[in-house]
Amino acid sequence: MxxxxxxxxxxxxxxxxxxxxxxxxxxxxxxxxxxxxxxxxxxxxxxxxxxxxxxxxxxxxxxxxxxxxxxxxxxxxxxxxxxxxxxxxxxxxxxxxxxxxxxxxxxxxxxxxxxxxxxxxxxxxxxxxxxxxxxxxxxxxxxxxxxxxxxxxxxxxxxxxxxxxxxxxxxxYSALATAFCTPEFTVGELRRVYEAVWGVALDPRNFHRKVTGTPGFLVPSGGTTTRQGGRPAQLFRAGGATVLNPPMLRPEI
Amino acid sequence: MxxxxxxxxxxxxxxxxxxxxxxxxxxxxxxxxxxxxxxxxxxxxxxxxxxxxxxxxxxxxxxxxxxxxxxxxxxxxxxxxxxxxxxxxxxxxxxxxxxxxxxxxxxxxxxxxxxxxxxxxxxxxxxxxxxxxxxxxxxxxxxxxxxxxxxxxxxxxxxxxxxxxxxxxxxxYSALATAFCTPEFTVGELRRVYEAVWGVALDPRNFHRKVTGTPGFLVPSGGTTTRQGGRPAQLFRAGGATVLNPPMLRPEI
DNA sequence: TCAATAGTGTCTCTAAGACATTATATC
DNA sequence: GATATAATGTCTTAGAGACACTATTGA
Structure with missing residues:
Protein backbone atom coordinates (compact mmCIF):
# COMPACT_ATOMS: atom_id res chain seq x y z
CA MET A 1 0.00 0.00 0.00
CA TYR A 173 -9.54 6.48 41.16
CA SER A 174 -7.46 9.62 40.68
CA ALA A 175 -6.81 12.80 42.64
CA LEU A 176 -8.14 14.93 39.79
CA ALA A 177 -11.05 16.35 41.75
CA THR A 178 -8.58 18.89 43.10
CA ALA A 179 -8.42 20.38 39.59
CA PHE A 180 -11.92 21.75 40.24
CA CYS A 181 -10.71 23.56 43.36
CA THR A 182 -8.80 26.77 43.94
CA PRO A 183 -5.13 26.25 44.81
CA GLU A 184 -6.05 26.20 48.48
CA PHE A 185 -9.25 24.47 49.47
CA THR A 186 -10.97 22.84 52.40
CA VAL A 187 -12.13 19.27 52.82
CA GLY A 188 -15.71 20.52 52.66
CA GLU A 189 -15.09 22.29 49.37
CA LEU A 190 -13.56 19.15 47.92
CA ARG A 191 -16.51 17.14 49.14
CA ARG A 192 -18.92 19.52 47.44
CA VAL A 193 -16.98 18.98 44.21
CA TYR A 194 -17.53 15.24 44.45
CA GLU A 195 -21.18 15.76 45.30
CA ALA A 196 -21.70 18.07 42.33
CA VAL A 197 -19.90 15.87 39.83
CA TRP A 198 -21.57 12.68 40.99
CA GLY A 199 -24.89 14.24 41.86
CA VAL A 200 -25.08 12.52 45.22
CA ALA A 201 -24.71 13.45 48.89
CA LEU A 202 -21.70 12.07 50.72
CA ASP A 203 -21.22 11.45 54.42
CA PRO A 204 -18.96 14.27 55.62
CA ARG A 205 -17.28 12.13 58.29
CA ASN A 206 -16.43 9.22 56.05
CA PHE A 207 -15.32 11.57 53.29
CA HIS A 208 -13.00 13.43 55.65
CA ARG A 209 -11.49 10.20 56.89
CA LYS A 210 -10.97 8.94 53.35
CA VAL A 211 -9.31 11.98 51.80
CA THR A 212 -7.12 12.83 54.77
CA GLY A 213 -6.14 9.20 55.15
CA THR A 214 -5.03 8.68 51.56
CA PRO A 215 -1.29 9.38 51.43
CA GLY A 216 -0.33 12.18 49.05
CA PHE A 217 -3.87 13.27 48.25
CA LEU A 218 -3.92 16.40 50.42
CA VAL A 219 -1.18 18.35 52.14
CA PRO A 220 -2.08 20.94 54.80
CA SER A 221 -1.09 24.43 53.78
CA GLY A 222 -1.15 25.67 57.35
CA GLY A 223 -3.91 28.25 57.11
CA THR A 224 -7.60 28.17 57.81
CA THR A 225 -10.58 29.88 56.29
CA THR A 226 -14.15 30.71 57.19
CA ARG A 227 -15.25 31.53 53.65
CA GLN A 228 -17.86 28.79 53.84
CA GLY A 229 -19.17 30.08 57.21
CA GLY A 230 -19.15 28.15 60.42
CA ARG A 231 -16.12 26.92 62.22
CA PRO A 232 -12.80 27.70 60.53
CA ALA A 233 -11.69 24.93 58.21
CA GLN A 234 -8.17 23.81 57.57
CA LEU A 235 -6.75 24.65 54.15
CA PHE A 236 -5.08 22.07 51.94
CA ARG A 237 -3.28 21.91 48.65
CA ALA A 238 -3.23 19.04 46.19
CA GLY A 239 -0.55 16.51 47.11
CA GLY A 240 1.60 14.72 44.61
CA ALA A 241 -0.59 11.62 44.42
CA THR A 242 -2.20 10.99 41.05
CA VAL A 243 -3.93 7.67 41.70
CA LEU A 244 -6.06 6.80 44.68
CA ASN A 245 -5.58 3.29 45.94
CA PRO A 246 -8.01 2.08 47.09
CA PRO A 247 -10.30 4.25 44.98
CA MET A 248 -13.04 6.51 46.23
CA LEU A 249 -16.03 4.49 45.14
CA ARG A 250 -19.12 6.26 43.88
CA PRO A 251 -22.22 5.28 45.86
CA GLU A 252 -24.50 3.11 43.79
CA ILE A 253 -27.82 4.47 42.55
CA MET B 1 -14.52 31.53 11.40
CA TYR B 173 -13.27 -2.89 36.80
CA SER B 174 -14.95 -4.56 33.83
CA ALA B 175 -15.74 -8.12 32.78
CA LEU B 176 -13.67 -7.73 29.62
CA ALA B 177 -11.14 -10.39 30.56
CA THR B 178 -13.63 -12.89 29.17
CA ALA B 179 -12.93 -11.46 25.70
CA PHE B 180 -9.55 -13.22 25.90
CA CYS B 181 -11.24 -16.56 26.48
CA THR B 182 -12.98 -19.04 24.23
CA PRO B 183 -16.78 -18.94 24.42
CA GLU B 184 -16.68 -21.56 27.15
CA PHE B 185 -13.89 -21.38 29.67
CA THR B 186 -12.96 -22.43 33.17
CA VAL B 187 -12.18 -20.33 36.21
CA GLY B 188 -8.58 -21.44 35.96
CA GLU B 189 -8.34 -20.29 32.34
CA LEU B 190 -9.78 -16.93 33.27
CA ARG B 191 -7.31 -16.66 36.12
CA ARG B 192 -4.41 -17.36 33.78
CA VAL B 193 -5.67 -14.53 31.58
CA TYR B 194 -5.47 -12.12 34.49
CA GLU B 195 -2.06 -13.43 35.45
CA ALA B 196 -0.74 -13.02 31.91
CA VAL B 197 -2.14 -9.52 31.40
CA TRP B 198 -1.02 -8.25 34.77
CA GLY B 199 2.16 -10.29 34.94
CA VAL B 200 1.50 -11.45 38.49
CA ALA B 201 0.45 -14.66 40.25
CA LEU B 202 -2.98 -14.70 41.84
CA ASP B 203 -4.28 -16.83 44.69
CA PRO B 204 -6.52 -19.46 43.03
CA ARG B 205 -8.84 -19.68 46.04
CA ASN B 206 -9.46 -15.99 46.38
CA PHE B 207 -9.80 -15.58 42.63
CA HIS B 208 -12.37 -18.34 42.42
CA ARG B 209 -14.38 -16.79 45.24
CA LYS B 210 -14.24 -13.37 43.64
CA VAL B 211 -15.29 -14.23 40.10
CA THR B 212 -17.98 -16.71 41.05
CA GLY B 213 -19.31 -14.34 43.68
CA THR B 214 -19.67 -11.34 41.39
CA PRO B 215 -23.24 -11.37 40.04
CA GLY B 216 -23.45 -11.56 36.26
CA PHE B 217 -19.75 -12.11 35.67
CA LEU B 218 -19.91 -15.83 34.93
CA VAL B 219 -22.79 -18.17 34.17
CA PRO B 220 -22.27 -21.93 34.32
CA SER B 221 -22.76 -23.58 30.96
CA GLY B 222 -23.35 -26.98 32.54
CA GLY B 223 -20.43 -28.90 31.12
CA THR B 224 -16.97 -29.66 32.40
CA THR B 225 -13.61 -30.07 30.77
CA THR B 226 -10.26 -31.63 31.51
CA ARG B 227 -8.38 -29.83 28.76
CA GLN B 228 -6.09 -28.29 31.35
CA GLY B 229 -5.44 -31.67 32.95
CA GLY B 230 -6.27 -32.61 36.50
CA ARG B 231 -9.69 -32.69 37.99
CA PRO B 232 -12.53 -31.74 35.62
CA ALA B 233 -13.31 -28.06 35.78
CA GLN B 234 -16.69 -26.48 35.44
CA LEU B 235 -17.29 -24.54 32.21
CA PHE B 236 -18.65 -21.01 32.20
CA ARG B 237 -19.73 -18.41 29.71
CA ALA B 238 -19.48 -14.66 30.06
CA GLY B 239 -22.47 -13.25 31.93
CA GLY B 240 -24.19 -10.04 31.05
CA ALA B 241 -22.27 -7.94 33.54
CA THR B 242 -20.03 -5.28 32.04
CA VAL B 243 -18.75 -3.59 35.17
CA LEU B 244 -17.37 -5.25 38.26
CA ASN B 245 -18.38 -3.63 41.48
CA PRO B 246 -16.36 -3.81 43.60
CA PRO B 247 -13.50 -4.08 41.11
CA MET B 248 -10.91 -6.83 40.95
CA LEU B 249 -7.94 -4.91 42.23
CA ARG B 250 -4.52 -5.53 40.78
CA PRO B 251 -2.00 -6.50 43.43
CA GLU B 252 0.44 -3.69 44.08
CA ILE B 253 4.09 -3.92 43.06
C1' DT C 1 -28.44 32.43 71.64
C1' DC C 2 -28.78 30.43 67.24
C1' DA C 3 -27.21 28.80 62.96
C1' DA C 4 -23.77 27.13 60.18
C1' DT C 5 -19.93 24.31 59.13
C1' DA C 6 -15.66 21.61 60.81
C1' DG C 7 -13.75 17.88 62.97
C1' DT C 8 -13.48 13.36 65.66
C1' DG C 9 -14.85 8.49 67.77
C1' DT C 10 -16.72 4.01 67.21
C1' DC C 11 -19.42 0.11 65.82
C1' DT C 12 -20.64 -2.91 62.09
C1' DC C 13 -20.17 -5.30 58.00
C1' DT C 14 -18.31 -6.41 53.56
C1' DA C 15 -14.73 -8.25 51.25
C1' DA C 16 -9.84 -9.07 50.32
C1' DG C 17 -5.50 -11.63 51.84
C1' DA C 18 -3.45 -15.59 53.64
C1' DC C 19 -3.46 -19.87 54.80
C1' DA C 20 -4.55 -26.23 53.98
C1' DT C 21 -7.15 -29.78 52.60
C1' DT C 22 -10.02 -32.67 49.82
C1' DA C 23 -11.67 -34.10 45.02
C1' DT C 24 -11.14 -36.07 40.50
C1' DA C 25 -9.09 -36.61 36.44
C1' DT C 26 -4.66 -38.51 33.44
C1' DC C 27 -0.31 -41.05 33.11
C1' DG D 1 0.72 -45.15 42.70
C1' DA D 2 2.28 -40.12 41.22
C1' DT D 3 0.94 -35.84 39.37
C1' DA D 4 -1.83 -32.32 37.87
C1' DT D 5 -5.55 -29.09 38.44
C1' DA D 6 -10.19 -27.94 40.67
C1' DA D 7 -12.88 -26.66 44.42
C1' DT D 8 -14.06 -25.38 49.11
C1' DG D 9 -13.53 -23.59 54.42
C1' DT D 10 -11.99 -20.27 57.69
C1' DC D 11 -9.35 -16.89 60.16
C1' DT D 12 -7.65 -12.28 59.99
C1' DT D 13 -7.63 -7.62 58.69
C1' DA D 14 -8.35 -3.37 55.96
C1' DG D 15 -11.61 -0.28 54.91
C1' DA D 16 -16.36 1.57 53.78
C1' DG D 17 -21.06 2.69 55.70
C1' DA D 18 -23.77 4.30 59.30
C1' DC D 19 -24.31 6.41 63.20
C1' DA D 20 -23.72 11.17 67.49
C1' DC D 21 -21.24 14.37 69.51
C1' DT D 22 -18.11 18.35 70.32
C1' DA D 23 -15.70 22.68 68.39
C1' DT D 24 -15.52 27.30 66.57
C1' DT D 25 -16.88 30.82 63.96
C1' DG D 26 -20.51 34.81 62.46
C1' DA D 27 -25.12 36.90 62.83
Missing part, protein backbone atom coordinates in the same frame (compact mmCIF):
# COMPACT_ATOMS: atom_id res chain seq x y z
CA UNK A 2 2.03 2.97 -1.25
CA UNK A 3 1.52 6.41 0.17
CA UNK A 4 0.19 8.90 -2.28
CA UNK A 5 -1.36 11.86 -0.52
CA UNK A 6 -3.68 12.62 -3.39
CA UNK A 7 -4.95 9.05 -3.41
CA UNK A 8 -6.44 9.25 0.06
CA UNK A 9 -9.49 11.19 1.08
CA UNK A 10 -8.75 14.54 2.66
CA UNK A 11 -9.98 15.15 6.18
CA UNK A 12 -10.22 18.25 8.28
CA UNK A 13 -9.13 17.72 11.86
CA UNK A 14 -10.52 19.77 14.72
CA UNK A 15 -10.32 19.78 18.47
CA UNK A 16 -13.44 20.22 20.57
CA UNK A 17 -13.33 20.97 24.26
CA UNK A 18 -15.45 19.71 27.11
CA UNK A 19 -14.58 22.29 29.76
CA UNK A 20 -16.07 21.37 33.11
CA UNK A 21 -16.21 23.32 36.32
CA UNK A 22 -18.28 23.33 39.49
CA UNK A 23 -20.38 26.41 40.10
CA UNK A 24 -22.92 26.77 42.87
CA UNK A 25 -22.98 23.09 43.65
CA UNK A 26 -23.62 22.13 40.03
CA UNK A 27 -21.40 20.62 37.37
CA UNK A 28 -21.23 23.10 34.51
CA UNK A 29 -19.79 23.02 31.01
CA UNK A 30 -18.65 25.81 28.74
CA UNK A 31 -20.88 26.37 25.73
CA UNK A 32 -20.51 28.84 22.89
CA UNK A 33 -23.19 30.09 20.56
CA UNK A 34 -22.67 29.37 16.89
CA UNK A 35 -22.64 32.39 14.62
CA UNK A 36 -22.94 30.62 11.30
CA UNK A 37 -24.68 27.79 9.58
CA UNK A 38 -25.07 24.97 10.15
CA UNK A 39 -26.68 25.01 13.57
CA UNK A 40 -26.61 28.81 13.55
CA UNK A 41 -27.68 30.20 16.89
CA UNK A 42 -27.36 26.87 18.61
CA UNK A 43 -25.03 26.15 21.50
CA UNK A 44 -21.93 24.10 20.83
CA UNK A 45 -18.71 23.09 22.49
CA UNK A 46 -15.75 25.39 21.94
CA UNK A 47 -13.17 24.18 19.48
CA UNK A 48 -11.43 24.81 16.22
CA UNK A 49 -9.16 23.52 13.53
CA UNK A 50 -5.78 21.99 14.15
CA UNK A 51 -3.04 23.93 12.43
CA UNK A 52 -0.72 22.33 9.92
CA UNK A 53 2.26 21.91 12.22
CA UNK A 54 0.46 21.75 15.54
CA UNK A 55 0.17 18.88 17.95
CA UNK A 56 -3.31 17.80 18.99
CA UNK A 57 -2.79 18.65 22.65
CA UNK A 58 -1.26 21.99 21.74
CA UNK A 59 -4.24 22.84 19.59
CA UNK A 60 -6.56 22.03 22.47
CA UNK A 61 -4.54 24.17 24.87
CA UNK A 62 -4.52 27.03 22.37
CA UNK A 63 -8.26 26.89 21.84
CA UNK A 64 -8.79 26.77 25.58
CA UNK A 65 -6.75 29.88 26.12
CA UNK A 66 -8.45 31.68 23.24
CA UNK A 67 -11.90 30.89 24.57
CA UNK A 68 -11.39 31.22 28.30
CA UNK A 69 -8.00 32.69 29.03
CA UNK A 70 -7.17 29.57 31.01
CA UNK A 71 -3.67 28.24 30.76
CA UNK A 72 -2.98 24.59 31.24
CA UNK A 73 -0.71 23.78 34.18
CA UNK A 74 2.77 22.68 33.27
CA UNK A 75 3.32 19.11 34.35
CA UNK A 76 1.33 17.34 31.65
CA UNK A 77 -1.93 18.44 33.11
CA UNK A 78 -2.76 19.46 36.61
CA UNK A 79 -0.79 19.77 39.84
CA UNK A 80 -2.33 23.02 41.05
CA UNK A 81 -4.04 24.12 37.91
CA UNK A 82 -6.17 23.31 34.96
CA UNK A 83 -6.20 19.72 33.80
CA UNK A 84 -6.37 18.81 30.12
CA UNK A 85 -6.49 15.33 28.63
CA UNK A 86 -7.56 13.77 25.40
CA UNK A 87 -11.09 12.39 25.59
CA UNK A 88 -12.01 10.58 22.38
CA UNK A 89 -12.23 11.11 18.63
CA UNK A 90 -15.45 11.52 16.71
CA UNK A 91 -15.47 10.93 12.99
CA UNK A 92 -18.83 9.77 11.71
CA UNK A 93 -18.93 10.58 7.99
CA UNK A 94 -22.00 12.78 8.29
CA UNK A 95 -21.28 14.49 11.57
CA UNK A 96 -20.63 17.76 9.73
CA UNK A 97 -22.82 18.37 6.67
CA UNK A 98 -20.22 20.42 4.84
CA UNK A 99 -17.16 18.19 4.75
CA UNK A 100 -15.47 15.27 6.38
CA UNK A 101 -14.34 16.46 9.79
CA UNK A 102 -12.69 14.33 12.44
CA UNK A 103 -12.78 15.93 15.85
CA UNK A 104 -10.38 14.99 18.62
CA UNK A 105 -12.29 15.90 21.77
CA UNK A 106 -10.42 16.96 24.88
CA UNK A 107 -11.55 17.16 28.48
CA UNK A 108 -10.67 20.14 30.66
CA UNK A 109 -11.26 20.33 34.39
CA UNK A 110 -11.02 23.86 35.75
CA UNK A 111 -11.72 25.65 39.02
CA UNK A 112 -14.67 27.99 39.22
CA UNK A 113 -13.90 31.13 37.28
CA UNK A 114 -14.94 34.57 38.49
CA UNK A 115 -15.85 35.95 35.08
CA UNK A 116 -18.05 33.75 32.91
CA UNK A 117 -15.59 33.83 30.07
CA UNK A 118 -12.68 36.17 29.52
CA UNK A 119 -12.21 36.10 25.76
CA UNK A 120 -15.19 36.60 23.49
CA UNK A 121 -18.33 38.54 24.33
CA UNK A 122 -20.71 37.49 27.07
CA UNK A 123 -23.61 36.80 24.75
CA UNK A 124 -21.76 34.12 22.86
CA UNK A 125 -20.38 32.00 25.69
CA UNK A 126 -21.71 30.78 28.99
CA UNK A 127 -21.39 28.22 31.71
CA UNK A 128 -24.40 25.96 31.70
CA UNK A 129 -25.24 23.13 34.09
CA UNK A 130 -24.60 19.91 32.26
CA UNK A 131 -28.04 18.58 33.09
CA UNK A 132 -29.63 21.37 31.09
CA UNK A 133 -27.32 20.71 28.15
CA UNK A 134 -27.99 16.99 28.24
CA UNK A 135 -31.76 16.78 28.30
CA UNK A 136 -32.45 13.40 26.86
CA UNK A 137 -35.32 12.51 24.61
CA UNK A 138 -37.05 10.81 27.51
CA UNK A 139 -37.17 13.95 29.60
CA UNK A 140 -40.42 15.79 29.69
CA UNK A 141 -40.40 19.51 29.64
CA UNK A 142 -42.25 21.69 27.22
CA UNK A 143 -43.93 20.58 24.04
CA UNK A 144 -41.46 18.96 21.76
CA UNK A 145 -41.31 21.91 19.46
CA UNK A 146 -38.76 23.69 21.57
CA UNK A 147 -36.79 20.61 22.40
CA UNK A 148 -34.62 20.18 19.36
CA UNK A 149 -33.25 23.69 19.33
CA UNK A 150 -31.99 23.26 22.86
CA UNK A 151 -29.79 20.38 21.87
CA UNK A 152 -26.13 21.04 21.26
CA UNK A 153 -24.94 21.35 17.68
CA UNK A 154 -23.40 18.45 15.73
CA UNK A 155 -22.69 15.45 17.94
CA UNK A 156 -21.60 17.69 20.78
CA UNK A 157 -24.29 16.30 23.06
CA UNK A 158 -22.66 12.90 22.83
CA UNK A 159 -19.20 14.35 23.29
CA UNK A 160 -20.32 16.24 26.38
CA UNK A 161 -21.98 13.13 27.80
CA UNK A 162 -18.80 11.15 27.25
CA UNK A 163 -16.73 13.87 28.88
CA UNK A 164 -18.98 14.04 31.91
CA UNK A 165 -18.86 10.28 32.33
CA UNK A 166 -15.07 10.37 32.04
CA UNK A 167 -14.86 13.02 34.74
CA UNK A 168 -17.24 11.10 36.98
CA UNK A 169 -15.25 7.92 36.77
CA UNK A 170 -11.86 9.58 36.86
CA UNK A 171 -12.32 11.27 40.21
CA UNK A 172 -13.02 7.83 41.62
CA UNK B 2 -16.01 30.50 8.06
CA UNK B 3 -15.53 27.02 6.71
CA UNK B 4 -13.54 26.86 3.54
CA UNK B 5 -12.16 23.39 2.95
CA UNK B 6 -9.21 24.65 0.99
CA UNK B 7 -8.28 27.06 3.76
CA UNK B 8 -7.54 24.34 6.27
CA UNK B 9 -4.60 21.98 6.22
CA UNK B 10 -5.37 18.55 4.77
CA UNK B 11 -4.83 15.54 6.99
CA UNK B 12 -4.75 11.86 6.28
CA UNK B 13 -6.61 9.83 8.87
CA UNK B 14 -5.67 6.25 9.65
CA UNK B 15 -6.66 3.62 12.16
CA UNK B 16 -4.03 1.56 13.92
CA UNK B 17 -4.84 -1.56 15.87
CA UNK B 18 -3.48 -2.87 19.14
CA UNK B 19 -4.67 -6.47 18.94
CA UNK B 20 -4.00 -8.31 22.17
CA UNK B 21 -4.39 -11.96 23.02
CA UNK B 22 -3.04 -14.39 25.58
CA UNK B 23 -0.89 -17.20 24.24
CA UNK B 24 1.03 -19.66 26.38
CA UNK B 25 0.64 -17.62 29.50
CA UNK B 26 1.94 -14.44 27.88
CA UNK B 27 0.22 -11.28 26.70
CA UNK B 28 0.86 -11.00 22.97
CA UNK B 29 0.20 -8.36 20.35
CA UNK B 30 -0.22 -8.63 16.62
CA UNK B 31 2.64 -7.09 14.62
CA UNK B 32 3.09 -6.82 10.88
CA UNK B 33 6.28 -6.31 8.95
CA UNK B 34 6.49 -3.19 6.85
CA UNK B 35 7.20 -3.70 3.19
CA UNK B 36 8.00 -0.14 2.24
CA UNK B 37 9.83 2.91 3.41
CA UNK B 38 9.87 4.46 5.88
CA UNK B 39 10.74 1.88 8.50
CA UNK B 40 10.99 -0.76 5.80
CA UNK B 41 11.44 -4.22 7.29
CA UNK B 42 10.50 -3.04 10.77
CA UNK B 43 7.57 -4.35 12.76
CA UNK B 44 4.52 -2.15 13.11
CA UNK B 45 0.95 -2.29 14.29
CA UNK B 46 -1.63 -3.28 11.69
CA UNK B 47 -3.73 -0.45 10.33
CA UNK B 48 -4.69 1.56 7.31
CA UNK B 49 -6.44 4.56 5.91
CA UNK B 50 -9.99 5.50 6.72
CA UNK B 51 -12.13 5.59 3.60
CA UNK B 52 -14.01 8.69 2.55
CA UNK B 53 -17.42 7.61 3.80
CA UNK B 54 -16.38 5.24 6.53
CA UNK B 55 -16.84 5.56 10.26
CA UNK B 56 -13.76 5.27 12.45
CA UNK B 57 -14.96 2.16 14.23
CA UNK B 58 -15.98 0.58 10.94
CA UNK B 59 -12.56 1.22 9.50
CA UNK B 60 -10.96 -0.44 12.52
CA UNK B 61 -13.26 -3.45 12.21
CA UNK B 62 -12.53 -3.72 8.50
CA UNK B 63 -8.78 -3.58 9.02
CA UNK B 64 -9.06 -6.18 11.76
CA UNK B 65 -10.90 -8.57 9.51
CA UNK B 66 -8.50 -7.97 6.65
CA UNK B 67 -5.48 -8.66 8.81
CA UNK B 68 -6.74 -11.46 11.01
CA UNK B 69 -10.09 -12.71 9.77
CA UNK B 70 -11.56 -11.82 13.14
CA UNK B 71 -15.05 -10.37 13.17
CA UNK B 72 -16.12 -8.07 15.92
CA UNK B 73 -19.03 -9.32 18.01
CA UNK B 74 -22.30 -7.55 17.45
CA UNK B 75 -23.36 -5.72 20.57
CA UNK B 76 -20.99 -2.78 20.42
CA UNK B 77 -18.03 -4.89 21.31
CA UNK B 78 -17.86 -8.14 23.13
CA UNK B 79 -20.43 -10.42 24.72
CA UNK B 80 -18.99 -13.73 23.55
CA UNK B 81 -16.55 -12.48 21.00
CA UNK B 82 -13.89 -10.07 20.03
CA UNK B 83 -13.91 -6.72 21.78
CA UNK B 84 -13.03 -3.51 19.94
CA UNK B 85 -12.89 -0.04 21.40
CA UNK B 86 -11.29 3.24 20.53
CA UNK B 87 -8.02 3.76 22.37
CA UNK B 88 -6.60 7.21 21.64
CA UNK B 89 -5.56 9.45 18.79
CA UNK B 90 -1.98 10.22 17.85
CA UNK B 91 -1.24 13.26 15.76
CA UNK B 92 2.20 14.69 16.41
CA UNK B 93 3.14 16.71 13.30
CA UNK B 94 6.26 14.66 12.61
CA UNK B 95 5.02 11.21 13.46
CA UNK B 96 5.07 10.28 9.77
CA UNK B 97 7.89 11.78 7.72
CA UNK B 98 5.89 11.86 4.50
CA UNK B 99 2.75 13.76 5.38
CA UNK B 100 0.52 14.84 8.18
CA UNK B 101 -1.20 11.71 9.43
CA UNK B 102 -3.54 11.50 12.38
CA UNK B 103 -4.04 7.97 13.60
CA UNK B 104 -7.01 6.89 15.65
CA UNK B 105 -5.75 3.86 17.54
CA UNK B 106 -8.13 1.10 18.54
CA UNK B 107 -7.77 -1.68 21.06
CA UNK B 108 -8.85 -5.22 20.26
CA UNK B 109 -9.04 -8.05 22.78
CA UNK B 110 -9.28 -11.46 21.17
CA UNK B 111 -9.15 -15.09 22.28
CA UNK B 112 -6.14 -17.14 21.37
CA UNK B 113 -6.26 -17.92 17.67
CA UNK B 114 -5.27 -21.30 16.28
CA UNK B 115 -3.55 -19.95 13.17
CA UNK B 116 -1.11 -17.12 13.75
CA UNK B 117 -2.88 -14.92 11.24
CA UNK B 118 -5.40 -15.89 8.62
CA UNK B 119 -5.10 -13.16 6.02
CA UNK B 120 -1.69 -12.17 4.69
CA UNK B 121 1.35 -14.41 4.54
CA UNK B 122 3.01 -15.85 7.60
CA UNK B 123 6.29 -14.03 7.10
CA UNK B 124 4.72 -10.61 7.38
CA UNK B 125 2.61 -10.98 10.53
CA UNK B 126 3.12 -12.58 13.91
CA UNK B 127 2.02 -12.65 17.48
CA UNK B 128 4.77 -11.34 19.69
CA UNK B 129 4.87 -11.10 23.49
CA UNK B 130 4.37 -7.49 24.37
CA UNK B 131 7.44 -7.45 26.59
CA UNK B 132 9.63 -8.16 23.58
CA UNK B 133 7.94 -5.41 21.57
CA UNK B 134 8.27 -2.91 24.40
CA UNK B 135 11.93 -3.13 25.34
CA UNK B 136 12.60 0.23 26.80
CA UNK B 137 15.81 2.19 26.45
CA UNK B 138 16.73 1.27 29.99
CA UNK B 139 16.68 -2.45 29.33
CA UNK B 140 19.98 -4.12 28.83
CA UNK B 141 20.25 -6.78 26.23
CA UNK B 142 22.70 -6.84 23.41
CA UNK B 143 24.95 -4.03 22.30
CA UNK B 144 22.92 -1.02 21.41
CA UNK B 145 23.48 -1.49 17.70
CA UNK B 146 20.69 -3.98 17.39
CA UNK B 147 18.35 -2.18 19.69
CA UNK B 148 16.85 0.46 17.47
CA UNK B 149 15.81 -1.86 14.69
CA UNK B 150 13.80 -3.93 17.13
CA UNK B 151 11.64 -1.00 18.06
CA UNK B 152 8.26 -0.68 16.42
CA UNK B 153 7.88 1.75 13.53
CA UNK B 154 6.55 5.29 13.92
CA UNK B 155 5.14 5.91 17.41
CA UNK B 156 3.67 2.44 17.54
CA UNK B 157 5.68 1.57 20.62
CA UNK B 158 3.88 4.28 22.52
CA UNK B 159 0.53 3.23 21.09
CA UNK B 160 1.12 -0.36 22.10
CA UNK B 161 2.19 0.68 25.59
CA UNK B 162 -0.97 2.76 25.96
CA UNK B 163 -3.10 -0.11 24.73
CA UNK B 164 -1.52 -2.57 27.13
CA UNK B 165 -2.04 -0.22 30.03
CA UNK B 166 -5.66 0.29 29.00
CA UNK B 167 -6.20 -3.47 28.91
CA UNK B 168 -4.51 -3.92 32.27
CA UNK B 169 -6.67 -1.34 33.98
CA UNK B 170 -9.86 -2.25 32.17
CA UNK B 171 -9.98 -5.85 33.35
CA UNK B 172 -9.87 -4.48 36.87
Missing amino acids: PYDPSAYPPFAVTVDLVVLTVRKHALCALAVRRGESPFQGRWALPGGFVAASEDLGSAAARELEEETGLRVGESAGSAAGVHLEQLATYGAPDRDPRMRVVSVAHLVLAPDLPAPVSGGDAQSARWAPVHTLLLEAGDELEPESDRDSDQLAFDHGQILADGVERARSKIE | PYDPSAYPPFAVTVDLVVLTVRKHALCALAVRRGESPFQGRWALPGGFVAASEDLGSAAARELEEETGLRVGESAGSAAGVHLEQLATYGAPDRDPRMRVVSVAHLVLAPDLPAPVSGGDAQSARWAPVHTLLLEAGDELEPESDRDSDQLAFDHGQILADGVERARSKIE
